[in-house]
Amino acid sequence: MRPSHKSATLLVLIPLILLAPVFFPSSFYYRVGALIFINGLAVTGMVILIGYAGQISLGHAGFAGIGAYSCALMPVHWGIPPVLAAVFGAVISALLAWLVGRPILRLKGYYLAVATLGFGILVYMVLTNETWLTGGPDGMNVADSGLRDLAKSLGINMKNSEFWYWLCAIVMVAGVWLAMNLQDSPTGRALRAVHGSEVAARTVGVDVARYKLQAFVISAVYASVAGSMVALQNEFVTPDVSGYMHSIEWVTMTVLGGAGSVLGAIFGAAILTLLPQVLTAFAEYEQLLLGLIMMLVMIFMPDGLLPSIMRRIRGKDE
Amino acid sequence: MTIRSLMTTAAACAMLATPALADINIGASLAETGPAAFLGDPEAKTLRMEVEKINAAGGINGEKINLIIYDDGGDANKAKTFATRLVEDDEVVAVIGGTTTGPTMAMIPVFEDAEIPFISLAGAVEIVEPVNPWVFKTPHTDRMACEKIFADMKARGFTKIGMISGSDGFGKSMQGQCKGVAEASGVEIVADEVYGPQDADMTPQLTNIKGSGAEAILNSGMGQGPAVVTRNHTQLAIEAPLYESHGVASKQYIELSGAEAAEGVRLPAAALLVADQLADDNPQKPVVQGYRDAYEAETGEDVSTFGGHAYDALYILKAAIEKAGSTDPAAIRDAIEQTQGFVGTAGEVNYSPEDHLGLTLDAFEMLEIKNGEWTIVQ
Incomplete structure (x- = not known):
């Protein structure tokens, strides 16, 4: 019997995460791994929005900015511990997503893309210009989260990069697990119905606007937590974290790997996070190569890399 | 699927790995592209040009410099990743860079942890105030x-x-x-x-x-x-x-x-812009004229003070490694801190345990633009 979609995803993901360090020649690769997991978390949220609900957001880095700066600002001004600040940041992101999404998602079509594009740029501008609060373009320090010391007191003593590799892995797997559960829930089925056809979904009694809004809010929380993880790991943030290109990167990762599957999107995140490290010798041509890969995938594998590869494998099996 | 992904990961790791060389590994993370490229580009060109020159003349203490430059595009998160890579993977003994303040500040904890000397090319005064034992900078604040x-x-x-x-x-x-x-x-x-x-x-x-x-x-x-x-x-x-x-x-x-x-x-x-107008007894004159002529001949572009900051950082580092007589990062750091009377493009640099900027107001010339040319205000 074929294992369920949910357990299959986790069965692939968890051994990969556990085994990858065996191949690491130096602890630098833990850092790259942690970045893959952070991007993986964000694109898991994108799968809920793009793959399940069929909506596009071009401003999710804005939510990452809110998550990151919550971790930077709240400990300084209100004495809130950084980890708790990440939770508050997620709540703020959810509220903002709800405010932005509520009027927009009543409309059909790609209005959300335009609204979120504006939203993301707005967040970036506020973070850049309000120097008195955010330190401006030069960025600001983030207080030590104390998580590593906590791990030490529990007898787990690791190098910083190793510690963040495992922590980011745990957070991402938790995020994936939640997303898989959502997919199998009534909400997930309703979302897929909306994705298939809004009219058909409405005729069977699905509140289209409400489900689209839910998906948008959930994906904003994923992006916000990803932003918080960046801030906590780096202990330093600049407004770049909310930059427009990061939003585009996440959409690209999702679509490249396969927007319909969490595993595919994480695969896309892994490729696009690794690529700039592999291509340092061709840094000038990086954008060019990314564009080329994207075009080829869109033309020859419109479902994304992973689903297309899987279909080919299965096709041969039959 | 598991095996396929594993193989992909392994292949990616193999591609990432760079062979370790016996030379002196000096790293740099600069904004060669992106909004700060007009700063980072001359910096990178200067480093490549001068390292080639040093190596052609026999290197430092008989060892060649292996220069590793990464392009962080001015993004703090990328800079931090490259900083980790320089320390963990490339095993550098010292790092130059951080074109702007954000990436510099993001990289500092990495070098502090790894105890690797770091000479920043960014402007803000926060980089050296309060003094971090491992962090120096060459531009004026x-x-x-x-x-x-x-x-x-x-x-x-x-x-x-x-x-x-x-x-x-x-x-x-x-x-x-x-x-x-x-x-x-x-x-x-x-x-x-x-x-x-x-x-x-x-x-x-x-x-x-x-x-x-x-x-x-x-x-x-x-x-x-x-x-x-x-x-x-x-x-x-x-x-x-x-x-x-x-x-x-x-x-x-x-x-x-x-x-x-x-x-x-x-x-x-900095005096670099008005090299020919400096008094003949000014010790900076031969340094800035030499650098300017070499840079303009090599690149065909006008010299800027930004490349000069990279020039200063590289030669401060070179002098420190020669003085330390070893490539031990801690020994290099100590030697950098003892830099006295170094004449660079930005002025005379005198580092001390309390001062990792090393420049005084005399390092600046007040210029006035006359007929489209820089002139020194007397």
């Missing part, structure tokens, strides 16, 4: 530029200053520093205006300053903004003289503003 400008204004009898600043990192940082030292310098800031770095017109802000009774105007900014300010300043026929920051110290600024509009504009800058 914006605070020094403010002090130099205010001193010149006062000498000309101007005490009411109108400020107009770009909203980018450089402009904001300098705006804050200038406001901080205004009182101590004996001047009063009577107007404080801001513009976006991409704005095409600054006449409203300049009109406000004109109405505020300012006797002199200080523009803190870099890139194209200051050129627009300079043009608007002439168009509005404002009598209060205009001062620019060291951030515009390249020929491009005069070209963008037009020689006519830039006439009479003053700015503090």
